[in-house]
Amino acid sequence: DAGVTQSPTHLIKTRGQQVTLRCSPISGHKSVSWYQQVLGQGPQFIFQYYEKEERGRGNFPDRFSARQFPNYSSELNVNALLLGDSALYLCASSLGSGQGEETQYFGPGTRLLVL
Amino acid sequence: LAKTTQPISMDSYEGQEVNITCSHNNIATNDYITWYQQFPSQGPRFIIQGYKTKVTNEVASLFIPADRKSSTLSLPRVSLSDTAVYYCLVGPQWGYSTLTFGKGTMLLVSP
Numbered sequence: 001d002a003g004v005t006q007s008p009t010h011l012i013k014t015r016g017q018q019v020t021l022r023c024s025p026i027s028g029h030k031s032v033s034w035y036q037q038v039l040g041q042g043p044q045f046i047f048q049y050y051e052k053e054e055r056g057r058g059n060f061p062d063r064f065s066a067r068q069f070p071n072y073s074s075e076l077n078v079n080a081l082l083l084g085d086s087a088l089y090l091c092a093s094s095l096g097s098g099q100g101e102e103t104q105y106f107g108p109g110t111r112l113l114v115l
Numbered sequence: 116l117a118k119t120t121q122p123i124s125m126d127s128y129e130g131q132e133v134n135i136t137c138s139h140n141n142i143a144t145n146d147y148i149t150w151y152q153q154f155p156s157q158g159p160r161f162i163i164q165g166y167k168t169k170v171t172n173e174v175a176s177l178f179i180p181a182d183r184k185s186s187t188l189s190l191p192r193v194s195l196s197d198t199a200v201y202y203c204l205v206g207p208q209w210g211y212s213t214l215t216f217g218k219g220t221m222l223l224v225s226p
Contacts, residue, residue, distance in 0.1 A: 004158070033213060042202060042216030043159065056213050090158050092214075102207075103149070104214060106158030 002027070004093050004107035012113045013081050021076045021110045023091030031055070031096025032074040033104060034066055037088040049074055050096045078112075086114045119203045124221040133190045135220050137203030140184050148179060148186045151202045153219070159202060163188070190222075198224045 005024045013019050025032050031050040035043035048056040049068035068074045072093075078085055088111050092104040120138040127133045139148070147166050151159035163170055165177040165186070176189040190197060200219040 035214075035216075040218075042218055043214070045213045045215065048213055058213070088156065092158070103161055103164065105161060106151075109156070109158050111156065 004091055004105055006089075006091050006107040006110050008110060009108065010111045010113075012115065014115050015081055015083060017081050017114075018077065018079045019081060019112060021078075021089050021091075021112075022073065023076070023093075023107060024073045025091075025093030026105055029093035029095055029105075030072050031094045031102075032068055032072065033092045033094070034074070034076045035090040035092065035106075036060070037090060037109070038084075038086070043090055046076070081114045083114050086112060088112075119205055119217055121201075121203050121217065121220045123218065124223065126223050126225065127193055128225050129194055130192050133193050133197070133222060133224075135188045135190075135201055135203075135222070136185060137188070138185045139203070139205045142183050142205050143207075145207050146205045147207065148177065148183075149204045149206070149214075150175070150177065150188050151204065151216075153200045153202065159216075162201075193222075193224045195224050195226065198222060 007022045033048040034046040037043040045058040046060050047066040052068045063079045066076045088109045090109045091107045094102045094104045147164055149164040150162045152162050153159040163175050163177045165179055167179050170177045178187045200221050202216050202219040204214055
């Protein structure tokens with residue numbers, strides 16, 4: 001079975017631009033979470049979605065937004081990019097039902113560099 | 116969410132057993148302990164999860180004392196490919212949860 005997939009793998013943008021990152025969860029998983037990981041730090045939670053609804057949001061500015069589609073894939077959008085947005089963006093999926101195991105499985109990430 | 120404390124780094128040699136201890140003094144009754152492994156520029160990989168006593172899988176063992184205020188990840192006979200950052204996380208397994216990562220433990224395995 002395929003794991004969590006993310007695209008693109010790498011991306012270079014300039015300050016002020018906008019970026020869209022994509023994630024496909026493990027088959028059967030209905031919840032998707034997004035994390036930002038800057039160099040030398042652990043991943044930081046950005047968003048969690050379940051059944052197309054936002055279920056949680058971390059301490060990130062409104063420039064960050066996300067959505068989940070009927071097939072449970074998800075997109076993360078970042079507007080007005082800043083140099084500090086350069087990071088590895090990780091997507092994780094879980095069953096999401098809230099009634100059982102909620103172990104999160106991560107994708108390989110998208111490396112974003114803002115110049 | 117309970118805060119965790121773990122060593123910043125550890126060194127070992129191939130073939131040795133490595134034990135990484137994590138402190139979580141404020142763990143809640145419904146919290147589970149989960150460990151992830153992360154290689155550079157890759158997503159974290161789930162290793163093991165437990166609630167109490169001992170859990171073992173094909174990769175590692177997790178030891179949790181009765182008071183659950185700490186836990187120890189044990190990696191038997193490490194190899195060079197076990198060089199990675201290891202994260203200890205504490206939170207509810209059931210229901211909705213997000214993950215709160217610390218800085219993790221950087222394990223360096225040498226020949």
